[in-house]
Amino acid sequence: MMDLGLQDKIALITGSARGLGRAIAEKLAAEKAKIVITDINDALAAATAEEISKKYRIETLALKHDVASEESTKEVIKTIVNKFTRIDTLVNNAGITRDARLMMMKQTDWDLVLRINLTGAFICSKLVSKQMLKQNSGSIVNIASVSGLMGNIGQANYSASKAGLIGLTKTTAREMAERGVNVNAVAPGFIQSDMTHVLSVEATDKLLAQVPMNRPGKPEDVADVVLFLVSDLAKYVTGQVINVDGGMVM
Numbered sequence: 019m020m021d022l023g024l025q026d027k028i029a030l031i032t033g034s035a036r037g038l039g040r041a042i043a044e045k046l047a048a049e050k051a052k053i054v055i056t057d058i059n060d061a062l063a064a065a066t067a068e069e070i071s072k073k074y075r076i077e078t079l080a081l082k083h084d085v086a087s088e089e090s091t092k093e094v095i096k097t098i099v100n101k102f103t104r105i106d107t108l109v110n111n112a113g114i115t116r117d118a119r120l121m122m123m124k125q126t127d128w129d130l131v132l133r134i135n136l137t138g139a140f141i142c143s144k145l146v147s148k149q150m151l152k153q154n155s156g157s158i159v160n161i162a163s164v165s166g167l168m169g170n171i172g173q174a175n176y177s178a179s180k181a182g183l184i185g186l187t188k189t190t191a192r193e194m195a196e197r198g199v200n201v202n203a204v205a206p207g208f209i210q211s212d213m214t215h216v217l218s219v220e221a222t223d224k225l226l227a228q229v230p231m232n233r234p235g236k237p238e239d240v241a242d243v244v245l246f247l248v249s250d251l252a253k254y255v256t257g258q259v260i261n262v263d264g265g266m267v268m
């Protein structure tokens with residue numbers, strides 16, 4: 019097996035109790051990284067962390083975390099550094115949707131989506147980067163979306179948050195490049211998860227019609243690309259947005 023340089027590395031994945039975050043956690047766990055599962059849903063985070071620990075025989079830590087809160091994020095980072103002394107990988111994965119056409123969109127739903135998807139990633143990146151700069155090493159991956167690149171009907175708030183995340187990725191990458199920290203984004207297309215299971219058959223068909231590969235992606239498809247970006251294979255890759263979308267955007 020190829021050594022990706024992840025053994026005993028400390029990986030913090032936000033919103034990883036389920037879905038894409040969990041799949042990312044499992045990929046890194048398979049490479050023997052130590053995994054910190056954080057989520058607003060602490061009961062599910064604890065169950066997921068226990069399952070992953072048993073399955074891959076690695077150390078995991080589950081923490082309750084609201085990415086939109088600076089106080090909560092500070093507490094999470096303090097706990098991780100106290101336990102493991104470092105943070106090698108941050109995956110800003112936590113995200114939500116509150117879809118409605120622009121004319122009908124409530125400002126509270128605009129604010130909430132921006133707060134969790136974009137401000138949350140800002141707060142986590144800012145606080146974790148202090149630790150990574152001390153170490154002179156680290157990797158950050160932001161989970162954006164093709165919605166942030168091409169727009170999507172009913173997702174003004176979500177696509178704005180994901181487009182913002184791409185801007186955050188590029189600036190953070192420039193600021194941290196000299197200090198041994200690479201920062202990239204992954205833009206998934208239509209991936210099967212609890213987030214997309216709630217879509218109507220009509221909405222699902224419309225999305226699929228835009229996918230040249232003619233099938234939805236799996237969380238593991240996204241996790242494979244994140245694994246590459248946080249591994250030694252991507253040491254000279256920074257500021258990039260990699261679409262994982264079956265060809266939706268090309």
Ligand SMILES: NC(=O)c1ccc[n+]([C@@H]2O[C@H](COP(=O)([O-])OP(=O)(O)OC[C@H]3O[C@@H](n4cnc5c(N)ncnc54)[C@H](O)[C@@H]3O)[C@@H](O)[C@H]2O)c1
Pocket residue numbers: 032033034035036037038039056057058059083084085086110111112113114134138161162163164205206207208209210211212213214
């Ligand atoms: N599923 C897709 O098709 C798709 C496509 C493009 C991008 N994405 C992005 O991938 C990421 C994961 O999506 P998913 O499909 O796994 O969704 P999901 O809803 O299954 O999982 C999201 C997780 O984030 C957690 N979370 C929500 N708010 C939080 C907060 N304030 N703090 C911490 N955790 C919080 C949830 O409890 C949940 O466990 C999101 O950023 C999403 O925007 C998903």
